[in-house]
Amino acid sequence: MSKRIGMEIALAAAEAVALCRPDVIAAYPITPNTHIPEHLSDIVAEGRLDAEFICVESEHSAMSACAGASGTGARAFTATSSQGLLYMDEVLGIVSSMRLPVVMAIGNRAISGPINIWNDHSDIMTMRDLGWLSLFAANGQEAVDMMIQSFKIAEDAAVQLPINVNLDGFQLTHMVEALFLPDQKEVDRFLPRRKPYAALHPDHPVTMGALGMPDIFTEATKARDQALVDSRKVILKVWKEWEKQFGRRYEPIEAYKTKGADVVMMTMGSMGETAEIAVDELRKDGVPVGLLKLKLWRPFPFEEMKKAVRGVKTLIVTDRCCSLGGPGGPLAAEVRSALYAEAARPVIENALIGLGGRDVTVDDFKQMFRQAGKSKGIYEFYGVRG
Amino acid sequence: MSTAKPISIVENFEIYAPKLVDKEEFFCSGHRACQGCGEALAIRLMCKALGKDTVIANATGCMEVIATPYPATAWTLPWIHVAFPCAAAVGAGVEAGLKVLRRKGVNPDRYIKTVTIGGDGGTVDIGLQALSGAMERGHDMLYVCFDNEAYMNTGIQRSSATPFGASTTTAPAGKASIGNKTWKKNVPEIMVAHNIPYVATASPSYPIDFMNKVKKARSIQGPTYIHCLSVCPTGWRAKSEECIKLGRLALETGVFPLYEVENGVYRLTVEMPDPLRPVTDYIKTQGRFRHLTPDEIRDIQGRVDLEYRKLMNKVEHSLSWTE
Known part of the structure; x- marks a missing residue:
């Protein structure tokens, strides 16, 4: 059963991610998202979650490692903010083009300059056209719920796209709120293991990330756009399911x-x-x-x-x-x-x-x-x- | 100190090859590499040495362009390409994914090797950070750099692996310039400094040596690195039929000796001629060096001699850190 607890939202979001049983987490520190990967590393260190936690040397590598891991069929998660998101930028559109359902939490923060670590939405707006699904949480409960919903939406056979959940830096990430944290059994019922469309393994070799020449690029772009447009139906379906199971309603x-x-x-x-x-x-x-x-x-x-x-x-x-x-x-x-x-x-x-x-x-x-x-x-x- | 005598069996290649080289192709013909491409040949040999249970992560570069124009692919191994600077990080993610999926019983209980490949630009320049990170973290991954000594895919621009004096499209020779003014960055040595269990140099001109190194690296569970000199006739302004010959001259002149560093111990793997051939033998047929004066070639000779002495000093005096 869900229980009502008081918890910092970043930690609660990390608990929610752990409930989704991610296989690979790759993250690099940047304020104000850091408590999310920190707490996930605690959960792994305590043995509560069986996952590979990669302390990458940059956000660019965080997203790249998530791409590689997701390519094998693993459930991959990362989190970042601001300059970190911009440093990832090159890889973001590639991940969506390869239809890899990576989930990312963004502790939203202004982008430099002048350098500023506090909240606004200028970071996420730089990646709005890169083929990611994007949710915004208004409070801690939504942050927790959306983390779990995200994996289900992203991995749906009809979607297979990456998704980000936006939590306002400090205003959400560092606030302690009363919220319901679902238990493992409930999340397992809601979220089955990922079934990848294709995975990197010698038993079924596949070429991922091929060169798209002018004769195919427009079609590839249209297909990705259509997949995003169509994902709306899946989002609404997953939110209905969530409401039925957990009693909390979500609308666009x-x-x-x-x-x-x-x-x-x-x-x-x-x-x-x-x-x-x-x-x-x-x-x-x-x-x-x-x-x-x-x-x-x-x-x-x-x-x-x-x-x-x-x-x-x-x-x-x-x-x-x-x-x-x-x-x-x-x-x-x-x-x-x-x-x-x-x-x-x-x-x-x-x-x-x-x-x-x-x-x-x-x-x-x-x-x-x-x-x-x-x-x-x-x-x-x-x-x-x- | 290493006492094993270097062995070179390349002279008897025709006798040994059918027994030593897997007939199965994992990097198939029909790709769009230039004639005489040393890199495509090296990759073909590498795949034969790696075998089926391998996943390849590839940096952006010639090999991704020539081998995977959608919907065609030259690869029968599972293969992923993401971007230019991050192949080692992608490989790290692949390795982590394969490990955890096997552990959780999602994938069959069988060992699959992760191998990451990139050109010199994608390895020693824009990809160096990701490479260093992956090696330092100890991923069970072989990284192979196919070094053709410039950004050939984008049109022969200078990289930090470009040799001194070579004329490139961004470091051209001219009245006021010798061409590239810096000495080649020694990335195998940077990899040795990461204290990884295995580092080697290689060349497809010595195919058995190269494949043995790939096999050895594959058998080591941990981070390993092979730096493979890949002659690029297009970018080196050389004849395509001289690809193999140039690779051998690189060794015989001491420009690119073939060695391996296992747990800190240096060993030459292919016998070096004594004395070494003069570097002119290597550079005289390459258009990228044709502007060089005898004085400038003397400078290059001096540096090659020095680097070779430094290497031999390590071969004679290096200590193993596992004994």
């Missing part, structure tokens, strides 16, 4: 008090819970506001997005990242393109907030709600000095 976009709301805020990750309090307080004062929390970043839930904003007059999309010299935040750009062809769509404002660990308080959210409709330009840096 979770709506919070959006009924009758004129102004709706949209968040990804841990800020959702702060924004909920702002919504509660404003609603108490009679201001009709609501909140959308995005949990599924890739594949982007276009259909759910259209439904979620029906009747909304103003949508404030928050982004913890700036696409420098571009359209503002990456989430807002996606939302705009999802809604562009809709006959009736809300006015979309884009607030760039919480960059490099800047606190965003309940009052900040209330202030953003109050300023709705007054934004100049297609995006603005909320609360910026000078």
Whole structure:
């Protein structure tokens, strides 16, 4: 039976990964994800998990070792943050192209420069187009649940793609929360052993990672895109299964008090819970506001997005990242393109907030709600000095 | 001190070959390597020495390009290619995966060797960190560097394995330049410094020696390294039919002696002529060296002599760290 415990979220996420019985873990230290692999190495050292733990010499090698291990049919896991993710970048698209269901936890952190170890989403946004499935956790419970769901989604015969679970650095990774940790029997029932489509073994030799010439590259790209688009069905199926077994519901976009709301805020990750309090307080004062929390970043839930904003007059999309010299935040750009062809769509404002660990308080959210409709330009840096 | 006398049976290759060389091909003909490619030949021989129960991890480079244009493949061994700098890390992951899947009873209870291969660029430059990491961690993996002394796949750019004085497309010879201005990085020695149980140099011009080294490395459970000089007629501006001859001249001039280092003990594996042939014999038929003046060749000769003396000093005085 699941039991309710108080635990640092990174450690709980590591416990969740261990419950999935990974075969190979390869990781390199970088703040703030480090507690996840550290705790996994503890679990291996204690003999609670039979896995090969490789202390690689870089993140590039972490992802490469995961690719090699996953190629043999092993269940492979890694975790990283920020510069570590960027250092892996070269390998990330190759892993998805080879359809290797590697699972990665990302303790989200700003990318340099200036160097900054605190949270925003600029790291994950650099890899959004590389063919990985991408989930965002809003709290510790979601982090634990998504870790376990990820293996099942990634390894599904119809998916066979890598997946990352995003946990806001410090705001989630280093917080102690009360959460339910499933037990081994429950996870074993939910998650069977991986059945690879192909595996490196002399009994059934296979060439993995062949050269794709111009006559096949477009087809290979289309096939990968289609696999990502189609993975949505599997994600929804796995989430239904999860709800049935564990009683906790997951949706690509979770709506919070959006009924009758004129102004709706949209968040990804841990800020959702702060924004909920702002919504509660404003609603108490009679201001009709609501909140959308995005949990599924890739594949982007276009259909759910259209439904979620029906009747909304103003949508404030928050982004913890700036696409420098571009359209503002990456989430807002996606939302705009999802809604562009809709006959009736809300006015979309884009607030760039919480960059490099800047606190965003309940009052900040209330202030953003109050300023709705007054934004100049297609995006603005909320609360910026000078 | 090693007393075993080096043996060279290459002279009797035609007699020995049918008995010593596996007829089964694991790296098949039909691939797109240039005529006279020393690397493709070396890989074919390596595979014969390794046998079926092997998984290959390959760095980006000529061999990945010429052997696996989708949907064709020259490989009948299980093979994986990920990227340029990370072959050793991919191999490490393969080794870890095979080990744990066997232990857990998912794979048959049989030993499978992981072998990682890369060119000089993918090994001694961009791949050196991953190689060092994999060797230091002690993965049960053979790494073979096929050194053709420049980035041949991208068009003969200089690497840190390019010899002094060679003209390459990024270190060209000209009025103000001799070509490549640095001496070849000694990566076998860097591998020896990792205290791994087996390091060797090899060449497909001495096929039995090479295959024996591959077999020995395969039999050792732990990290092993073979540095194989792979003549590239295209990049060396040499005649394709001189591939084997150039490999032998590299040995006979002392430019690339064949030796092995087992648990710290150095041993020559192919007899060296005494005295060594002059380096001019080796470089005169290679277009990459044709701009060199007699003075410059004298400098190269001096350095080759020095490196050879350093090696012989180790052959005579090295101590085993297992005894």
